[in-house]
Amino acid sequence: MTRDDSTKGRRDFLKKSVTGIAGMTGLPTVLGSCSKGVPEAEPIEDTAAAPPAEAKAPAAEGKIITRKFGNSGLELPIVSMGVMDAENPDLVRAALDAGIVHLDTANVYQGGRNEEMIGGVIKDVPRDSFVIATKIYEDQDRRSGMFTENATKETFMEKFEQSLGRLGLDYVEILYLHSIGTREATLYEPYLELMQKLKDEGRIRLIGVSTHSKEPEVIRAAIESKVYDVVLTAYNFRQPHVAEVEAAMKEASDAGLSIVAMKTQAGVYWDRERQRPINMKAALKWALQNDYVHTAIPGITTFDQLELDVSVMKDIKLTPAEELDLKQDDQMGLFCDQCRKCVGQCRMGVEIPTVMRSYMYAYGYRNLRSAKETLETAGLTGSPCDQCGSCTVDCTMKFDVKSKITDIARLRDVPSDLIA
Amino acid sequence: MITRIVVVCLAAAVCLLPCSARGGDGESAESVSFENVFPTLEGWTPDGEPEVFYPETLFEYINGAAEVYLTYDFVALGALTYDKGEKQSLTIDVYRHKDLRNAFGIYSAEKPEETDFLSIGSQGYYAKGILNFFKGPYYVKVMGYYLEDDEAMLTSIANEVAGNLDGEAAFPKMLSCFPAEGKITNSEKFIARNFLGHGFLHAAYTASYDLDGASLVVFIIEAADAAESQEMLNQYFELVKSKDGKVDESNDTYRFVDPRRKSAGPANLRARDRYIWGLFTEDAGAADVMLAAVEGHLTEAGLIE
Numbered sequence: 120m121t122r123d124d125s126t127k128g129r130r131d132f133l134k135k136s137v138t139g140i141a142g143m144t145g146l147p148t149v150l151g152s153c154s155k156g157v158p159e160a161e162p163i164e165d166t167a168a169a170p171p172a173e174a175k176a177p178a179a180e181g182k183i184i185t186r187k188f189g190n191s192g193l194e195l196p197i198v199s200m201g202v203m204d205a206e207n208p209d210l211v212r213a214a215l216d217a218g219i220v221h222l223d224t225a226n227v228y229q230g231g232r233n234e235e236m237i238g239g240v241i242k243d244v245p246r247d248s249f250v251i252a253t254k255i256y257e258d259q260d261r262r263s264g265m266f267t268e269n270a271t272k273e274t275f276m277e278k279f280e281q282s283l284g285r286l287g288l289d290y291v292e293i294l295y296l297h298s299i300g301t302r303e304a305t306l307y308e309p310y311l312e313l314m315q316k317l318k319d320e321g322r323i324r325l326i327g328v329s330t331h332s333k334e335p336e337v338i339r340a341a342i343e344s345k346v347y348d349v350v351l352t353a354y355n356f357r358q359p360h361v362a363e364v365e366a367a368m369k370e371a372s373d374a375g376l377s378i379v380a381m382k383t384q385a386g387v388y389w390d391r392e393r394q395r396p397i398n399m400k401a402a403l404k405w406a407l408q409n410d411y412v413h414t415a416i417p418g419i420t421t422f423d424q425l426e427l428d429v430s431v432m433k434d435i436k437l438t439p440a441e442e443l444d445l446k447q448d449d450q451m452g453l454f455c456d457q458c459r460k461c462v463g464q465c466r467m468g469v470e471i472p473t474v475m476r477s478y479m480y481a482y483g484y485r486n487l488r489s490a491k492e493t494l495e496t497a498g499l500t501g502s503p504c505d506q507c508g509s510c511t512v513d514c515t516m517k518f519d520v521k522s523k524i525t526d527i528a529r530l531r532d533v534p535s536d537l538i539a
Numbered sequence: 540m541i542t543r544i545v546v547v548c549l550a551a552a553v554c555l556l557p558c559s560a561r562g563g564d565g566e567s568a569e570s571v572s573f574e575n576v577f578p579t580l581e582g583w584t585p586d587g588e589p590e591v592f593y594p595e596t597l598f599e600y601i602n603g604a605a606e607v608y609l610t611y612d613f614v615a616l617g618a619l620t621y622d623k624g625e626k627q628s629l630t631i632d633v634y635r636h637k638d639l640r641n642a643f644g645i646y647s648a649e650k651p652e653e654t655d656f657l658s659i660g661s662q663g664y665y666a667k668g669i670l671n672f673f674k675g676p677y678y679v680k681v682m683g684y685y686l687e688d689d690e691a692m693l694t695s696i697a698n699e700v701a702g703n704l705d706g707e708a709a710f711p712k713m714l715s716c717f718p719a720e721g722k723i724t725n726s727e728k729f730i731a732r733n734f735l736g737h738g739f740l741h742a743a744y745t746a747s748y749d750l751d752g753a754s755l756v757v758f759i760i761e762a763a764d765a766a767e768s769q770e771m772l773n774q775y776f777e778l779v780k781s782k783d784g785k786v787d788e789s790n791d792t793y794r795f796v797d798p799r800r801k802s803a804g805p806a807n808l809r810a811r812d813r814y815i816w817g818l819f820t821e822d823a824g825a826a827d828v829m830l831a832a833v834e835g836h837l838t839e840a841g842l843i844e
Contacts, residue, residue, distance in 0.1 A: 204607060207736035209800045230651050258668060260684065261600075261630065262586075262620070267684045269668040298602050331602035353603075382603065418606065421738040422799050 183218050183432045186413045190375035191325055191348055193292070195221050195250065197407050198432040200425075201381065201416040202237060203228045210422060211240045215249060217429045223351075223379075223416040224286075225254035225297055226278045234285035242287050252351075252379075253282045254297035254329055257310070264301035272309050279317070295327035295351055305330075305340035305347075315346055325349050331382070335360070338367035342374045349377045354412065355385035356405045356445055368411040380406050380415040399424070401441035403431050461520070464512045467503035471512060471520060474499065478527045487538045491530050499528055573617035576633055578699040583621040583629070592616040610731050611645040612637035614676075626685040629693075631700060634678040640711045640742075644729035646673040656725055657694070660701040661708045665690050670697045675706010716759060716816075716836035717746040718829065734760060735800060739774040741767070750825060757829055759837075760815040768813045792830060794823065809834060811843045 184197045199221035200214045206229070211222065222241075224233050234253060241249055255278045257270035283289070294314060299305050305328055314326045327349035330337035334352045341347040350371055354364055368378050383406035389395040399417070406415050419425050437445070461471045474497050481490035503524065504510070510521040573589055590600070593615055597605040600616065613636055620630045636642040643661070649671065650664060657663045660679070663672025670681045670693040681697045683689040701708070714727050726747035734740040743760040762768035772793075776786050782798035793808045800806070800819065807826035808817035816833045820826050837843045 203603075204610070205736065206730070207800060209802055210736040212802070213799065230649055232652070258684075260628075267668075269684070300602075331598065421733045421736050423738045 181433060184407075184435065188325075188349070188377045188413050191377060193250070193325070193377075195414045196432050197412075197414050197435065198403070198428050199223060199250075199379070199414045199416045200428075201418040202233055203418055204420045205233070205418075206236065206420075208236050208240045210419065210425065211237060213422065214419065214425055214429075215240070215244060217425065218432060219429070220248070221250040221252065221292075221414060221416070223252045223381075225256065225295075226282045227254075227256050227297075231281065231285055234282055238285050238287040246288075250292040251286060251288065252293035252295065252327070253286070253291050254295040254327075254351075255279055255282070256297040259298075259304065264299075264304055266304060266307060266310075272313055275310060275313055279322075283322070290322045290324065292324045293327050293349055294323040294325075295329040295349070297329050299328050299330050299337050300332040302336050302340040302343075305337050306344055311344060311346045325377075327351055327379075329381075335363045335367040338364075338371050338376075338378075341376060342371055347376060349379060351379040351381055351416070353382040354378075354380040354406055354409075355383050356402060357385040365409065365411070368409065372411045377413045378411050380409075380412045383407075383415045384417055398441055398444035400427050400431060401437060401444050403428060404435045404437050404441065405445055407431065407435045408437070460515050461512050465503075465520075466507060466511055469499065469503050469524060470497045471524075473497040474524055474527060475518065475520075477530070478523050481527060481530065487530065487533075488535075490527070491533065491535060491538060494527060494530055499524075499531065502528065504528075573615075573633060573635075576617060576700065576703050577619045577631060578696065578703060580621055580696065583623050586620040586622055586628075589617045589619040592618070607648060608634065608636075608645055611641040611648070612731065613641075613645075627683075629681065629683040629686065629696065631696070632680040632682075633700070633704075634680075636676050636678060638676050639706065639709070640713070640729050641731060642673045642676050642678045643711050644731050645678050646671065647728040650725075652726075659694070659697045660704070661710055662725075663697060665693060670694060672697055672701060674701050674704050674708050677704050677706060679704075711744070712840065713744050713759060713761065713842075714746070716833055716840055716842070717744075717757060718832040718836065720832075721748045721750040723747045723749055734758070735797070737775070737778070737799070739778075740771055748829075753820070753822070753825070755818050755820055755825075755829070757818045757833065758816065759833065762813040762815070765812050768810060768815055772808075772810055772815060790827070792827065794826075811837075814843055 185194045186197055187194050196218060198219065200211070200219045200223065202211060202222050202224045205211060214222075222237055224237055226234065228234070229236075237251070241251070255275055257275055257278075258267045259265065259270070260267050279294070283291070294317065296305075296307075296310055296314070311326075314323065317323045318326055325348040326346055328337060328341050328347055329351035331353045334354075338350050338352060341350050352364065352368070354361070354368075358364060371378055384399045384402045385397055389397055403415060403417055406412055417424070417428050419428060459472050465471055473493060477490045477493040477497065480493055481487055504521045505525075507521070512520040514520050573591065577585070577589055592600045594609055594613055597608060597613060597616060600618065601608070605613075613634060615635045617633045617635075618630065620628055622628050634642070634645070636645065646662075651666070654664045654666070657665065657670075657672070659670070660672040660674030660677070663670060663679075668683055668689060670690075672679050679697065679700055681693045681700065683693050686692050710727075711729065717727065723746070728745050730743050730745065732741055734743040740760060741762060743758045745756050745758045748755040748757060760768070760771065762771060775797075776793075776795075779786055779795045779798060784796055784798055786793055786795040788794075791809055793810075794805050797803070797806050797819075803819035804821045805823075806817055806819050807823065807830060808815055809830050810816075811834075814837060816830065816837070818826055818829055834843070
């Protein structure tokens with residue numbers, strides 16, 4: 120397929136899916152109704168051929184699943200591209216050719232080179248066939264989470280103009296106030312006013328806020344503001360407070376806001392040694408099972424990842440094997456389930472469940488005091504594992520018991536008064 | 540104060556990496572210490588003890604940016620904030636990476652294309668409210684809030700921190716293997732993995748060139764050993780052939796079109812020992828000159844025979 124053919128194919132797709140909403144609402148363009156004075160993209164044929172996908176139903180074979188973007192008039196494929204770490208423009212081109220529409224970047228990514236790279240790609244692509252989200256990070260006090268003196272309307276505007284320049288665009292579809300972690304910062308009036316002004320001028324279509332921490336607080340503040348259209352939030356199957364995040368997502372959806380999910384693949388590895396990769400496809404599917412997630416932005420840096428993520432665009436149903444993968448104990452390498460089946464298996468008589476609890480306190484909870492106290496109750500003496508050629512313990516969780524004992528036993532040599 | 544810092548660092552040492560995970564070339568847990576790194580600043584009060592973050596907890600401190608740091612084999616972060624009066628504060632973040640090349644890598648990923656670079660540590664630069672530099676395995680950020688003449692203040696503090704850090708104030712030696720002619724000053728980078736978007740290509744150094752108006756990027760891929768280098772090449776060639784492409788080999792140079800990077804022009808590669816070097820360009824003559832020049836530097840540096 121030539122580049123032209125490919126582009127035509129993409130535009131056909133857009134007519135059928137992304138802009139299905141345009142037909143339904145009478146909007147002339149992808150986001151035509153979002154603001155006053157918006158530079159209009161080329162009108163797209165009204166097809167109304169593809170109704171919005173049911174969130175939990177897998178699409179018919181070969182069809183990309185799309186979801187409506189809140190009240191915005193936008194409808195996007197459920198998988199978008201987090202471009203942050205990508206450096207190869209051909210990877211972005213391949214993503215667009217594969218049906219990805221929404222590219223997520225930020226003013227700060229790669230010192231601005233990320234936006235420049237995207238700009239180099241999209242200059243050859245029809246403006247109505249892609250959606251760009253970028254973000255402005257303004258200096259924050261890490262303790263209070265509030266903006267510092269270095270964060271002003273002027274600095275914000277300087278960065279915004281810089282972003283548009285790098286991208287080679289007159290407007291972006293989504294502009295996020297980036298990396299917000301408090302209600303107060305979310306509702307910071309000067310930036311709300313500024314972004315509303317940019318929206319009124321048609322230089323942005325949707326106002327967003329991105330959050331990686333205290334997500335429920337930020338999502339609820341976004342609702343309260345009555346200014347934000349979109350929240351970009353961390354969301355994955357390993358979040359300790361995932362129920363709270365989901366509750367806030369529902370409230371946002373009820374209020375007409377859209378949710379874009381990030382960090383859906385939950386840190387990539389199960390273990391701190393980064394040896395056991397998470398089933399990324401399953402993790403992405405898991406996030407997209409939630410109807411309130413309108414699209415997700417997995418970070419894509421390789422063609423293999425792209426292929427994997429694109430496959431999810433057409434099928435979000437978890438297979439039994441994938442479900443099983445996600446049911447692995449979040450920290451299998453750390454958390455002993457205390458089944459005690461190992462008791463008596465150790466030739467040296469080590470009280471293994473207690474030692475494993477110590478290991479869990481040290482590495483799982485980072486509580487060295489409890490780890491040391493627990494270790495002391497195990498009555499460990501000497502270096503028991505040094506005297507065994509091979510370990511006779513068969514752990515039901517497949518722990519490498521010998522290495523864990525050897526490792527945590529070192530804590531006995533650390534004086535108690537040096538442990539905070 | 541020092542005792543408390545030792546406590547935190549000892550915790551880091553114990554918690555950082557289990558011996559079973561370290562292997563032969565891993566970081567020694569005992570070597571991770573931020574003792575004596577944070578200076579005593581006259582008129583400034585430290586806000587408690589330095590906080591230490593690890594790969595599992597870095598997200599708590601820098602949110603989504605943590606992912607990039609982890610890519611560059613982040614080991615631990617020591618962070619301390621100081622206060623002065625009611626408003627003024629400054630924060631020193633000392634990121635410890637596995638080695639110099641990874642510290643340089645994250646520094647090079649974040650540095651602007653053009654700025655006035657400073658001789659702090661190996662190199663640094665100032666932007667409003669922040670001064671970043673790297674030295675040895677450390678990448679350091681000094682941030683000031685409500686400071687008068689913050690550039691002078693941050694520069695002074697950064698120099699003091701740099702003096703407290705072990706490691707050589709140098710650049711990775713590999714950078715000297717990029718020919719000087721036409722090279723854009725300070726354009727060098729280190730990419731830790733997935734070079735060119737290919738999962739099978741690992742770490743690479745790059746430098747940008749302006750040769751008679753043509754923009755080129757020259758790269759040197761550094762494998763762990765010759766076998767890994769050969770495996771990378773094999774997988775690359777397999778990819779090309781799987782897309783009906785062809786790999787031409789002549790005069791020790793491989794030429795082919797990367798099916799996933801067609802817009803860059805043909806790839807021109809040479810490989811020896813654990814190194815693969817190359818560039819993308821239609822101009823085979825210019826490519827040969829550059830490849831030979833890199834080869835000369837690698838030989839001179841004793842990296843290839």
